Amino acid sequence: MYCQGEMKPGTATYHVDRRGYHVLLDHVPAWICSQCGEVYFEKEAVQVIQRLIGDMDARVRELVQTV
């Protein structure tokens, strides 16, 4: 935490840049600093996104190999 701003629950866009693909997820649960706007994503949300990326990595590899 860089500032002492109050953290408020909300949602934010999660941007994933991977080799070969890019994902934008809307409305990901997050805590947002009311002072500086810094976003901290919910730990559970990040875990789900990591599983999603694992699946995507495998599918994208499959796709690229078939082209």
Ligand SMILES: [Zn+2]
């Ligand atoms: Zn802040």
